[in-house]
Amino acid sequence: MRPQTIGRALGIGMRVAGRVVGQRIAESAQAAASPQVAANPQTHSIPNTPVQASSRAAARPRVQAGGVVKGVGGFLRPFGRVGRIVWLEVTGVFFLLPVVAFTPNLWRMRASWAHGPDHNMFLITTGVVLLFLYLGVTSFWRARRKERQK
Numbered sequence: 301m302r303p304q305t306i307g308r309a310l311g312i313g314m315r316v317a318g319r320v321v322g323q324r325i326a327e328s329a330q331a332a333a334s335p336q337v338a339a340n341p342q343t344h345s346i347p348n349t350p351v352q353a354s355s356r357a358a359a360r361p362r363v364q365a366g367g368v369v370k371g372v373g374g375f376l377r378p379f380g381r382v383g384r385i386v387w388l389e390v391t392g393v394f395f396l397l398p399v400v401a402f403t404p405n406l407w408r409m410r411a412s413w414a415h416g417p418d419h420n421m422f423l424i425t426t427g428v429v430l431l432f433l434y435l436g437v438t439s440f441w442r443a444r445r446k447e448r449q450k
Contacts, residue, residue, distance in 0.1 A: 318369040385443050392439030398432040 406425045412418040 314369060314373070318366075318372075321368065381446070385446050388439050388443035388446070392436045392443065395432050395436035395439055399429050399436065402429050402432075 402425050406422070406429055409416075409418045409422040409425065412422050416422075
């Protein structure tokens with residue numbers, strides 16, 4: 301899975317969670333404010349009057365879920381940056397494990413590189429070692445580059 305896809309999924313999840321929390325806070329505030337509105341008989345005598353609408357608006361606290369999301373995002377930003385760097389380093393280690401596993405076989409088959417009985421296996425093993433060596437080294441390179449970006 302690409303990093304952009306993971307970040308997009310986490311961002312969407314955070315936005316949905318922020319909306320749910322904002323709605324729950326607004327519902328609890330409305331439930332707490334509704335007995336006060338019911339106790340005032342003037343607001344219920346004539347529906348849809350400006351006095352009634354302004355009293356309802358004054359009774360509801362303003363909830364800014366965007367501020368909560370920004371606050372949580374600001375708090376988690378350094379951890380996300382460090383997490384991405386650690387993820388790249390761990391991925392680099394796992395990419396280098398096949399290099400360590402296949403290199404002894406490559407060394408044993410080195411005499412067959414041109415026309416020996418293990419010529420095809422030598423070429424396949426060489427391709428696997430080079431591919432995973434590239435992936436492991438570039439993963440560490442990306443981690444160092446992100447570390448220097450501060």
